[in-house]
Amino acid sequence: MTIQIGDSIPEAPLQRIRDGIETVDTNALFDGRNVVLFAVPGAFTPTCSEKHLPGFVEHFDEFRRKGVEVACMAVNDPFVMQAWAQSQNVPEGLMMLADGNGDFxxxxxxxxxxxxxxxxxxARRFALYxxxxxxxxxxxxAPGxxxxxxxxxxxxQLP
Structure with a gap:
């Protein structure tokens, strides 16, 4: 069943690279915070690299001024997410999260x-707050x- 407005974020592990691979529980990422999570079908794919991630990079400071943290997720490994972040000049603080097995x-x-x-x-292309x-x-x-x-x-849409 697809998550709905009013539902709690399910608990699942995600990975990111800081000083090595770090496993992060979704509860730790979302509890006590306002977060926009957007997902892309794949790092380095055309729409994801030319439009989706660049938009969040461009507007990152606006989200932060509203007190909102931003996270990007894909069903890729953390090394791919790190390389994609570097190639896209992702600012410090915009979380690049890997859902390698697609569990989340x-x-x-x-x-x-x-x-x-x-x-x-x-992952389907989506964004949630x-x-x-x-x-x-x-x-x-919708597809495509x-x-x-x-x-x-x-x-x-943010309050």
């Missing part, structure tokens, strides 16, 4: 079968679209 993506009910493209199971681990906004893109999960759209 499945717990959200937002998986995408991209095996026809040789990519296996990935959560306050203290509770989903307040959820924008899931990029509108409602953009940084600009999320900023316009």
């Amino acid at each position: 993506t499945r717990a959200l009910g937002l998986e995408l079968d991209a095996s026809a493209y040789g990519m296996g199971v990935r 959560a306050e203290n681990g509770v989903v307040k906004l959820l924008n899931v893109e 679209e990029f509108r409602v999960s953009s940084a600009e759209h999320m900023l316009a």
Whole structure:
């Protein structure tokens, strides 16, 4: 079942690289914080690299001024997420999270079968806003679209 507005973020491990690989529990990421989490089908893919991540990089300071943390997630490994962050000049503080096995993506009910493209199971393109681990906004893109999960759209919807 797909996560809905009013639901709590499910608990699952994600990974990121700081001084090595760090496993982060979603409860630790969301509890006591206001967070926009956006997911992309794959690092280094065209729309993700040309529009989705760059929008959040460009508007990162605006989210921070609103007291909102920003996290990007993909069903990729943490090394790919780190390399993508470096290639995109991601600012310090914009979390790049790897859901390598897709466990969190499945717990959200937002998986995408991209095996026809040789990519296996990935995350659907979406953005959500959560306050203290509770989903307040959820924008899931229709297949092949990029509108409602953009940084600009999320900023316009934030309280």
